[in-house]
Amino acid sequence: MNSYDAVIVGGGHNGLVAAAYLARTGRRVLVLERRDELGGAAVSFRAFPGVDVRLSRYSYLVSLLPEKIATDLGIDVELRQRNISSYTPRGDGGLLVDTGNRERTAASFRRLTGSDRDFASWERFYDLTSRVAGPVFDSLTRPLVDRSTFEAMIADAEAWSVFFERPLGQTLREWFTDDTVRGIVLTDALIGTFTTADDPDLTQNRCLLYHVIGRGTGAWDVPVGGMGAVTAALTGAAQRAGAKLLTGAEVLAVSPDGEVRYRYADNEHVAHGRHILANVAPARLSGLLGEHPTGRPEGAQLKVNMVLDRLPRLRDTAVSPADAFGGTLHVNESFDQLQTAYSQAAGGRIPTVPPCEIYCHSLTDPSILGPSERDAGRHTLTLFGLHMPARLFNDHNDIARAAALRATLASLNSVLDEPIEDCISRTPDGALCVEAKTPLDLESELGLPAGHIFHRDLQWPFADDPDDVGRWGVETEYDRILLCGAGARRGGGVSGIPGHNAAMAVLDASD
Numbered sequence: 001m002n003s004y005d006a007v008i009v010g011g012g013h014n015g016l017v018a019a020a021y022l023a024r025t026g027r028r029v030l031v032l033e034r035r036d037e038l039g040g041a042a043v044s045f046r047a048f049p050g051v052d053v054r055l056s057r058y059s060y061l062v063s064l065l066p067e068k069i070a071t072d073l074g075i076d077v078e079l080r081q082r083n084i085s086s087y088t089p090r091g092d093g094g095l096l097v098d099t100g101n102r103e104r105t106a107a108s109f110r111r112l113t114g115s116d117r118d119f120a121s122w123e124r125f126y127d128l129t130s131r132v133a134g135p136v137f138d139s140l141t142r143p144l145v146d147r148s149t150f151e152a153m154i155a156d157a158e159a160w161s162v163f164f165e166r167p168l169g170q171t172l173r174e175w176f177t178d179d180t181v182r183g184i185v186l187t188d189a190l191i192g193t194f195t196t197a198d199d200p201d202l203t204q205n206r207c208l209l210y211h212v213i214g215r216g217t218g219a220w221d222v223p224v225g226g227m228g229a230v231t232a233a234l235t236g237a238a239q240r241a242g243a244k245l246l247t248g249a250e251v252l253a254v255s256p257d258g259e260v261r262y263r264y265a266d267n268e269h270v271a272h273g274r275h276i277l278a279n280v281a282p283a284r285l286s287g288l289l290g291e292h293p294t295g296r297p298e299g300a301q302l303k304v305n306m307v308l309d310r311l312p313r314l315r316d317t318a319v320s321p322a323d324a325f326g327g328t329l330h331v332n333e334s335f336d337q338l339q340t341a342y343s344q345a346a347g348g349r350i351p352t353v354p355p356c357e358i359y360c361h362s363l364t365d366p367s368i369l370g371p372s373e374r375d376a377g378r379h380t381l382t383l384f385g386l387h388m389p390a391r392l393f394n395d396h397n398d399i400a401r402a403a404a405l406r407a408t409l410a411s412l413n414s415v416l417d418e419p420i421e422d423c424i425s426r427t428p429d430g431a432l433c434v435e436a437k438t439p440l441d442l443e444s445e446l447g448l449p450a451g452h453i454f455h456r457d458l459q460w461p462f463a464d465d466p467d468d469v470g471r472w473g474v475e476t477e478y479d480r481i482l483l484c485g486a487g488a489r490r491g492g493g494v495s496g497i498p499g500h501n502a503a504m505a506v507l508d509a510s511d
């Protein structure tokens with residue numbers, strides 16, 4: 001009874017994707033999830049007692065989930081485009097990027113930068129991303145090819161050089177004159193990744209790549225109903241296919257011969273898998289194998305969730321709050337500000353002006369608000385703060401969290417015409433509806449190593465090692481154990497791709 005074709009360690013969204021694919025082929029599948037709910041970092045939650053708002057508590061936007069996975073598994077998740085791409089305040093003005101209105105965007109660039117030059121470079125840069133997006137994205141759900149085959153597939157020398165060969169900082173300095181414009185492009189290279197524009201290892205380029213290829217367009221859309229709706233759809237698919245899903249089941253140890261020891265309902269149990277699929281981070285898997293992980297990853301962000309009575313006014317009176325918060329609002333994320341914040345954080349200090357980006361889910365999808373919250377005109381606000389590495393929180397997490405939140409709200413207030421605190425809702429008990437999650441909080445809640453949101457730094461989407469050509473990028477040194485989470489090659493983000501690829505590796509092995 002305790003033998004399975006696959007035992008999946010962790011019930012994050014990728015574990016559910018792998019479970020659904022395998023169970024559909026008649027495989028016996030067991031998913032063991034430590035928490036009381038499935039979904040890992042892709043969940044919705046009523047974070048504030050007495051306030052009927054289901055926030056996407058951790059991840060919030062979807063770009064990387066392929067249509068193919070949704071179709072294969074028969075899941076129906078509506079992804080809604082935001083009206084505005086981004087708004088970046090500067091002084092009493094700002095830069096509005098309205099993807100649906102080229103003239104409006106061009107005029108905004110002209111006002112901010114004083115010429116049309118950076119707008120022309122902007123269009124050239126994003127034309128380049130659209131040339132690589134399709135082929136790279138399609139390749140993520142196929143076996144790995146080597147670097148030169150991948151380069152030939154891109155077939156674009158300029159794009160190859162910009163994305164795969166030279167540090168992004170060089171390109172940004174050469175192509176753009178304006179510090180704010182450079183910074184907006186750079187932010188996509190720094191999400192969840194603690195590095196600089198000039199990192200010779202190109203960690204920033206890899207992060208950028210994953211942020212501009214999603215579904216062949218790079219658009220980041222709002223999952224209607226919140227991230228919980230994505231996980232609910234995947235849970236349904238796995239259950240319908242016949243997978244057994246256990247929550248409150250913490251895996252304690254795994255062995256290369258397929259044995260999985262876990263605690264469930266206060267008792268220890270053992271299950272055997274022809275394959276073990278690790279939805280947990282590679283560093284966690286090493287721990288479960290009794291090994292000592294080398295090169296521990298480090299997360300570097302502060303996530304803040306808020307509910308507001310109303311959207312705040314901005315210093316820039318030319319932009320409406322609905323436009324400013326309708327896309328990604330970049331706060332103090334110019335190129336120089338990002339580099340300064342990195343240096344301060346690398347030196348062990350909370351950045352004096354924390355760069356962060358913000359978006360309002362409820363403007364695009366009010367369905368996450370209960371009826372009374374909707375009638376009252378309330379909104380959700382999601383803030384993702386950059387360059388807040390785990391090392392800043394190691395000594396006194398509670399004290400450092402409070403300090404990081406204070407500094408971050410002050411950074412936000414610097415672009416507002418009224419303090420954000422005046423707009424934040426209160427619970428019936430009078431508490432402010434604001435919660436902050438440091439990397440250490442994410443480690444204890446989700447098991448992310450030092451809070452790394454991608455389980456480890458993102459990797460190139462091709463085989464570095466000739467032995468990996470033709471494989472799925474999920475293999476470990478043990479035949480029976482595969483990665484099926486964000487830490488796989490071509491992992492990271494809400495994509496289901498590592499789950500799909502691990503399932504394909506299992507099916508290939510049994511052909």
Ligand SMILES: Cc1cc2nc3c(=O)[nH]c(=O)nc-3n(C[C@H](O)[C@H](O)[C@H](O)COP(=O)(O)OP(=O)(O)OC[C@H]3O[C@@H](n4cnc5c(N)ncnc54)[C@H](O)[C@@H]3O)c2cc1C
Nearest residue numbers: 010012013014034040041059060061251447485486493494
């Ligand atoms: C704050 C934050 C914001 C983000 N924003 C976005 C975003 O907007 N868009 C996007 O695409 N990506 C975003 N990401 C990244 C994305 O959410 C993750 O990369 C992705 O969800 C990882 O999914 P996964 O299934 O691979 O792993 P996880 O979601 O990490 O799931 C792993 C599961 O394993 C479980 N587990 C751990 N240890 C054990 C054990 N011993 N036994 C049993 N179970 C165990 C965990 O509880 C967890 O449920 C964000 C992440 C965070 C944290």
